[in-house]
Amino acid sequence: MVALIRLAVVGLVVLTVIYVMVSIYSRSVRRERLEDWADERIADGRLAEGDRDAFIEEGMRDYEHSLRKKLILGVYVVPIIAVIILVYVTNFM
Amino acid sequence: MVYVKWTFLTLLALLVFAFFHYTLPQHDIVRIADTYEKRIDPGGNALFWADPPVGAAQTANRDVFFIQAIRPNGRPIVYRNEDTGWGWPPYFKLDTSNLQAEATDLKSPKDNPQWVSVTHYGWRNEFLSIYPNAVGVRPVQGPDVSIFPWVNTIILTLVALAVLFLWRVWAQFRERTIDPLLEDVGETWDEVDERADAARDRARGWWRRLTGRGRK
Numbered sequence: 444m445v446a447l448i449r450l451a452v453v454g455l456v457v458l459t460v461i462y463v464m465v466s467i468y469s470r471s472v473r474r475e476r477l478e479d480w481a482d483e484r485i486a487d488g489r490l491a492e493g494d495r496d497a498f499i500e501e502g503m504r505d506y507e508h509s510l511r512k513k514l515i516l517g518v519y520v521v522p523i524i525a526v527i528i529l530v531y532v533t534n535f536m
Numbered sequence: 537m538v539y540v541k542w543t544f545l546t547l548l549a550l551l552v553f554a555f556f557h558y559t560l561p562q563h564d565i566v567r568i569a570d571t572y573e574k575r576i577d578p579g580g581n582a583l584f585w586a587d588p589p590v591g592a593a594q595t596a597n598r599d600v601f602f603i604q605a606i607r608p609n610g611r612p613i614v615y616r617n618e619d620t621g622w623g624w625p626p627y628f629k630l631d632t633s634n635l636q637a638e639a640t641d642l643k644s645p646k647d648n649p650q651w652v653s654v655t656h657y658g659w660r661n662e663f664l665s666i667y668p669n670a671v672g673v674r675p676v677q678g679p680d681v682s683i684f685p686w687v688n689t690i691i692l693t694l695v696a697l698a699v700l701f702l703w704r705v706w707a708q709f710r711e712r713t714i715d716p717l718l719e720d721v722g723e724t725w726d727e728v729d730e731r732a733d734a735a736r737d738r739a740r741g742w743w744r745r746l747t748g749r750g751r752k
Contacts, residue, residue, distance in 0.1 A: 446590060450622040468705045471712050526628065533671065534631040 454522065462518045469515060470506065477502040559625045560691060561657050563683045565676060566605035566613060567649040571640045576600045584658065584666035586618040590630055601636045603670055605654065606646075608679035615656055616667040625657060627671055639673050651679050 477499045484490035490498060506512060577597040578585040588598055601617035617636055620629045629635075644650035653676045658668035 444591070446587065446622040464705060468708055471708050475708075475712065526626075529626070530628045530630070533627055533629050534634075 458519050458522060462515065465515050465518060466512075469511065470503075473506045473511075474499065474503060556692070558659060559657055560688050561627075561655050561671060561685075563685070564605070564607070564613065564654045564656065565651055565679055565681055566607055566654055567646075568603060568605050568639055568643050568652055568673070569612075570604045570643060571602065571617075571636060572604070573599045573601050581664045581666050584661075584664065585616075586620055586669065587623050589619040589632065590621040601632060602667070603636075603639045603654070603673075605652075608651075613660060614667055615654060615670040616658075617670050620669070627657070629669075629671055635670065635673065639670070642673060642675060649679075651676050651681070653681065653683060 480502075481490060481495045481498045484498070485492055485495065575597055576585065576599070585600075588594055592598070603615040603617055605613050605615065607613055617632050617639070618629075619632045620627045622628065639652075642650055642652050652673050654670050655672040656668040656670045659666060660668055
């Protein structure tokens, strides 16, 4: 029982570190892309120079509600499913 | 310095290789000669023994199952059979007793061999008295059967992808966070430098006026 609790605690800590890292990375990549899009639009004349920041902020607000952000929760889900499958395969197959 | 660097890198590569070689599963084709159990008091080699079975008390010594086997070339190999439980390495093996029953059931004499594939991890080392841990047994056709290491392929691919991803994350972090920060520091430093130059020029001018002679 102690070992299982230890696995759960260590697993939770490690997965949380990974989750935070992936979240920051994903957000950073999205912001970079939004900056590129904004610059393209400004070059085409479809966006005013002064609206650049607003365009990026709106894109980031959309990102906060996107499916992509929710998919990062898979960092927690996938390993738990993997452990359950492993327990079955090693012991009962 | 070049030697230090290469020695360090070689040691690191060896360590990584040893880690995976110890931890990842391998298949041996063997004939099981016998199974037994023996009391074990792990000491200096405790690192290479598993924790007590799930649910059992943490005691200094305990009985461990062993599987004695003979390779097709006639040389012996002995496996231990221990629960990894919820600890490292993450095989989540809890069926030690069942595995021992299966292994005993697959015992065969030398003149009528039943070849079996033993899935295991770990090393046999006579100097440390350590044994690979058997994870699964299953009968196979003959001694020449070869098994493709699917599990290892998948795990190593995932590890490679993880390293690649980590490298991408680091590159992104550097490009978006560290480099702008360094640029800021650089700009501040330039400003400080300019101000220092201006101050020196002023001081020189003052000195020249005071003494009435200039230096080139």
